[in-house]
Amino acid sequence: MSTQITLKNLTKSFGRKHVLRGVDLVAPAGQNTVIIGESGSGKSVLLKCILGLVKPDAGEVLLDGQPADRDRDAFLARFGMLFQGAALFDSLTVWENVGFRLVRGKNKLNRSDARDVAVEKLRRVGLSADVADQFPAELSGGMQKRVGLARAIAADPQIIFFDEPTTGLDPIMAGVINDLIREITAEIGATGMTITHDMTSVRAIADQVAMLHNGKIRWIGQADQMDTCGDPYVEQFVTGSADGPIEAVR
Amino acid sequence: MVVLRYAQEILASIGAAVLALCAATGALLIFAATAVSHLVRPPFYPVEIGRQLLRIGWFSLPVVGLTTLFTGGALALQIFAGGARFNAESVVPSIVAIGMVRELGPVLGGLMVAGRVSASIAAEIGTMRVTEQIDALSTLSTNPMKYLVVPRLIAAVIALPLLVLIGDIIGVMGGFMVGVGRLDFNAATYINTTADFLTTADVVSGLVKAAVFGFILALMGCYQGYHSQRGAQGVGRATTNAVVSASVLIFAANYILTEVFFTS
Numbered sequence: 001m002s003t004q005i006t007l008k009n010l011t012k013s014f015g016r017k018h019v020l021r022g023v024d025l026v027a028p029a030g031q032n033t034v035i036i037g038e039s040g041s042g043k044s045v046l047l048k049c050i051l052g053l054v055k056p057d058a059g060e061v062l063l064d065g066q067p068a069d070r071d072r073d074a075f076l077a078r079f080g081m082l083f084q085g086a087a088l089f090d091s092l093t094v095w096e097n098v099g100f101r102l103v104r105g106k107n108k109l110n111r112s113d114a115r116d117v118a119v120e121k122l123r124r125v126g127l128s129a130d131v132a133d134q135f136p137a138e139l140s141g142g143m144q145k146r147v148g149l150a151r152a153i154a155a156d157p158q159i160i161f162f163d164e165p166t167t168g169l170d171p172i173m174a175g176v177i178n179d180l181i182r183e184i185t186a187e188i189g190a191t192g193m194t195i196t197h198d199m200t201s202v203r204a205i206a207d208q209v210a211m212l213h214n215g216k217i218r219w220i221g222q223a224d225q226m227d228t229c230g231d232p233y234v235e236q237f238v239t240g241s242a243d244g245p246i247e248a249v250r
Numbered sequence: 251m252v253v254l255r256y257a258q259e260i261l262a263s264i265g266a267a268v269l270a271l272c273a274a275t276g277a278l279l280i281f282a283a284t285a286v287s288h289l290v291r292p293p294f295y296p297v298e299i300g301r302q303l304l305r306i307g308w309f310s311l312p313v314v315g316l317t318t319l320f321t322g323g324a325l326a327l328q329i330f331a332g333g334a335r336f337n338a339e340s341v342v343p344s345i346v347a348i349g350m351v352r353e354l355g356p357v358l359g360g361l362m363v364a365g366r367v368s369a370s371i372a373a374e375i376g377t378m379r380v381t382e383q384i385d386a387l388s389t390l391s392t393n394p395m396k397y398l399v400v401p402r403l404i405a406a407v408i409a410l411p412l413l414v415l416i417g418d419i420i421g422v423m424g425g426f427m428v429g430v431g432r433l434d435f436n437a438a439t440y441i442n443t444t445a446d447f448l449t450t451a452d453v454v455s456g457l458v459k460a461a462v463f464g465f466i467l468a469l470m471g472c473y474q475g476y477h478s479q480r481g482a483q484g485v486g487r488a489t490t491n492a493v494v495s496a497s498v499l500i501f502a503a504n505y506i507l508t509e510v511f512f513t514s
């Protein structure tokens with residue numbers, strides 16, 4: 001059963017830097033919400049606020065209408081995340097990374113079963129079984145990203161976050177990952193939240209698109225309304241133009 | 251007026267520094283208390299503890315062994331030179347043993363391991379912090395305090411007394427080698443004097459010190475790494491801070507513990 005995520009007036013500053021200035025957002029259950037915005041606009045911070053890794057200064061995170069802090073462990077047990085830099089544990093082998101959750105907790109598998117599941121998930125993201133016993137540092141950036149994706153989906157989570165899933169990948173692999181995200185979230189029926197500034201990803205993944213700008217949700221709507229929404233900020237982002245209301249730092 | 255303003259500014263900056271120090275001490279104490287509270291609550295990670303024991307204990311053996319060996323030898327020469335001034339050369343075996351076991355073994359062992367292990371713990375955990383591996387642990391339903399910090403603390407508290415015990419023996423042996431080889435002591439007399447003179451309390455007090463130093467050096471490595479600032483520079487600073495703060499705290503704790511054992 002998937003979960004609806006609601007953000008109400010989420011606010012976060014680091015010192016004098018106001019990153020989030022009151023974000024309101026509803027990510028419907030079982031759908032893919034994609035958040036776009038310039039880099040440094042606070043997209044990663046937003047995800048970390050939902051996870052409780054960053055404590056918001058104000059505002060609420062609701063999961064199916066319940067405050068998220070109430071049972072964070074239960075939430076995390078049904079959760080998976082692909083980090084921007086993959087964040088693989090470099091002291092563990094690839095399969096131990098992917099199977100990290102599988103060998104722990106209530107329904108833990110023994111190591112050889114967990115390895116089988118891990119190898120299957122690796123195959124799913126386009127990696128062969130021979131990487132299973134390598135260490136993350138031996139892999140290319142793109143491969144690490146795919147291992148990160150395999151780890152995120154290893155325990156069939158109901159809620160999955162993807163932080164810039166295609167950054168650093170070649171266009172073909174990016175396409176493969178986009179399709180995978182779409183496919184896997186649809187198959188599990190999971191609620192997905194993806195951060196990206198890759199418009200190809202947006203079109204491939206999104207049911208709903210939200211644009212974060214200046215600490216607030218500037219625009220939110222269905223993916224197919226994005227091109228015709230008439231918002232100059234969104235238009236500039238979609239077309240990738242240097243001219244427009246968003247100031248490009250040169 | 252100008253003087254007054256300068257005085258005010260100086261006082262203000264001293265005040266700010268004192269406040270910052272208090273805040274840092276408080277943060278460290280809270281970190282330590284949290285870590286200790288996780289010591290007794292499951293889940294436990296025995297494999298991690300084993301891994302850290304190997305790294306902190308086993309791989310520090312050569313460093314500690316060599317340090318105490320040379321120190322024991324030098325100590326024998328110094329005490330002989332000092333003792334000769336009032337015809338008391340015969341104190342060499344007993345003073346070497348006491349000095350090694352009660353003071354130099356634990357302090358030098360603690361410092362050498364602090365240099366080696368605090369730094370590498372801080373660098374490792376700091377890198378995990380800046381590459382979001384610590385965040386990733388949390389999202390995988392694993393408490394980073396339990397998984398990263400507690401095993402290192404336990405391993406260091408177990409490993410240091412063992413290392414220091416071995417270091418003590420090697421140090422006394424260093425004294426013995428110099429005493430017999432260079433200062434013409436009779437081997438049997440040297441060993442007998444040492445054995446007769448040393449008490450269990452001497453050895454135990456040194457090992458208690460070692461356990462405390464182990465806690466300090468692992469704690470400082472973990473704490474500095476855990477709070478590492480972003481980027482390679484942040485990790486570098488965490489590493490330096492870990493070694494410096496661990497060393498200073500070891501000296502301070504050594505004085506306090508010595509005072510306690512001295513009066514009791």
Ligand SMILES: Nc1ncnc2c1ncn2[C@@H]1O[C@H](COP(=O)(O)OP(=O)(O)O)[C@@H](O)[C@H]1O
Pocket residue numbers: 014019037038039040041042043044045046
């Ligand atoms: N732990 C932190 N301490 C201080 N500043 C931070 C921290 N995390 C993020 N920031 C700042 O918040 C802003 C948003 O960061 P982030 O969410 O990572 O951007 P992005 O939208 O590219 O993911 C950045 O300017 C970053 O410097």
Ligand SMILES: [Mg+2]
Pocket residue numbers: 043044045084163
């Ligand atoms: Mg980001």
